[in-house]
Amino acid sequence: MCLGVPGKIVSIEELAGFRLAEVDISGTKRKVSLDMLPDAQVGDYVLVHAGYAVQVIDEEAAKETLNYLEQIEWSD
């Protein structure tokens, strides 16, 4: 139920005071609410949960995780 999927904002529209983003989730486009992310911009990668974008994904941090093995010394 707490599932979140990453997607990229391709456009943003405003409808009756509510900001809606069109998000590309692995090739599928979905309209999601930006109520929780008022500062999100086109081009941002966001985490989508139940029709709402809940967080902007930090690309640098994602790369850092992928490089985890190189950063951490073998021995503690």
Add this chain to the structure above:
Amino acid sequence: MVRLIDEFRDPELLRPLLQRISSYDDRNYSLMEVCGTHTVSISRFGIRSAVPENIKLLSGPGCPVCVTSQQDVDKAIELAKNSNIILATFGDMMKVPGTKSSLAKEKAKGANVVVCYSTREALDIAEEHPEKEVVFYGVGFETTAPTVAFSILEAKKRKIKNYSVFSTHKLVPPALRALLDSGEVRIDGFILPGHVSVIIGLKAYEFLSEEYGVPGVVSGFEPLDILITIEMLLKQIRSKKAKIENQYKRTVTYDGNIYAQKALEEVFKIDDAEWRGIGLIPKSGLAINEEFEDFDASKKFDVKVPYSIEPPNCSCGEVLRGVKSPFECKLFGKGCTPEHPVGPCMVSSEGACAAYYRFERYTRVVD
């Protein structure tokens, strides 16, 4: 741009990590994951059997559908029976067995029950059907609750008067406290929920290390994330320094999502809540504030259920507390399967019984 999924499953990255984890062979380590999505990942990617036997991965009360009390399930079914109501909810709730019926059974008998992906769909249904009352059956932790809060704020703004919410939302940190207070199972460290933490932030768990001396690491959901988290926890446990760390930095911050937190505070008030398997936990649930009581289905409709009984012989309660593994339930795979579930832990896609059944029933070593 990284593709954010595939690379995190790369065996070349996972193998050396597993090797390092296996060097923690000095004692038994018992780690608990408290998020249903983690349970599914751990089962699906075979992580439980990939780590050495002395590292035990327990599943906790992380499936919101599963921890919903029998009485709340029965109340939702009562609401669905009202012919004036369209009951909207997430798909996982449909087959959860109530004392006598389920939402799926009521729907088959003609009740108006619709499965929604988002609360926003339920709002649209309310707008399209002004002659009906649309009740959203809100189930979920801090990840989902804000989407419900925003739907109420939006309903108010759009003047949609025939929309209300039956809130059974729950909070994760008080449940962790209840587990530790009971002392029933040994927990050396927590694999903390990633998407709940997107909302509430790292700061919500500091009491674990400060008051209980138990380490916790907020984790992502890919195999690489989970293995890194396990190593981080093992390191902390070995060095006897408990703190709350963040493995899921790409989406989780110290403070969480403040807009979501504000909406939660505005719409809800913290209330005591009844959890399946655990019982009443003080200040662990979200009830709708008086200011929004027009949107509170429990005020709008008189729902009373005479009595509620949990399915006999179902060990969901013990499974949710980490006392029993699903394999230890007498009915697992025999009387109880995803096609014919006895308890909610076998119904929900993120219930421990369902995950163990789908992904691990053949990997089990008979002892």
